[in-house]
Amino acid sequence: MSEINIDSQTPNKIDLLGIATIPQAPPGFKSGFIGIIGRPNVGKSTLMNYLVGQKIAITSPVAQTTRNRLRGILTTPEAQLIFVDTPGIHKPHHQLGEVLVQNARIAIDSVDVVLFVVDGGVEAGGGDRYIVDILSQSQTPVILGINKIDTQPADDAQMLDTTYARVAEANNxxxxxxxxxxGDGLVDLQQLLVEKLELGPYYYPPDLVTDQPERFIMGELIREQILLLTREEVPHSVAIAIEKVVEEPTITRVFAAINIERDSQKGILIGKGGSMLKAIGSAAREQIQKLIAGKVHLELFVKVQPKWRQSRTRLAELGYRVEE
Incomplete structure (x- = not known):
């Protein structure tokens, strides 16, 4: 038995960066970084997961799910597209929110193309106009992506599209x-994104789908189940720390701490007789087993860290830092 960072031989493993050889790109090959920007809960993470063909970003009906700038990598015969999924841009209410929004704004100027994702099920609103103002101050090329067309009422689809068409036309x-x-329309989206990219090399091995380590993805999969199962009872005051991963011949043992801010939240997360913690662990374990393609034993612990979202030191300890 040994404690290690998981690195098995299954395809598309998360933590092969620096180990796999990066080949030379063929003539005419394109590559670049694409920032996925938008309001909270417009489907940015769902989009990136679909494009790269694997779940690497968590999704939830709860807004402001994404916290870190997560890179998803799609490699085709003609191009390598590196998607940067950013936190939803919103008015921050605490130190964590300020860090998240600042990181999203930094991403706008550090990518080759911005994909501005909006919710096509509703008309353009103040939150969208706020982001438009930010993007209009940047020199980065922008594509306006209208997501959730499957939710558009047939009678109102044209009207909803028109509110966004005006925004696109005004900014060219x-x-x-x-x-x-x-998946409807994503072939056209991918083609448009490739057209916007310049000639370039492979930045990552062609079979890599993300540059994030598996421990990070494991923590996010656990946090996703907490958001889904507790909803507003324990909203965003949760941070996951993967404390230990032990790989044995037939099973991988994962030990994770769930950090929350108040004692009352601890009771909610544990539940009567440990029922809620068991449900979270069971659902998260299934997702982690898909990630590593192997059997997993998951142990969860709940820790109270008062006001961790307000503390720069605590935020850094839990992996939330302002991006450079």
């Missing part, structure tokens, strides 16, 4: 419609 942005849930 190309516009594309799609559904990250069904």
């Amino acid at each position: 942005w190309k516009m594309v419609k799609f559904s990250a849930l069904t």
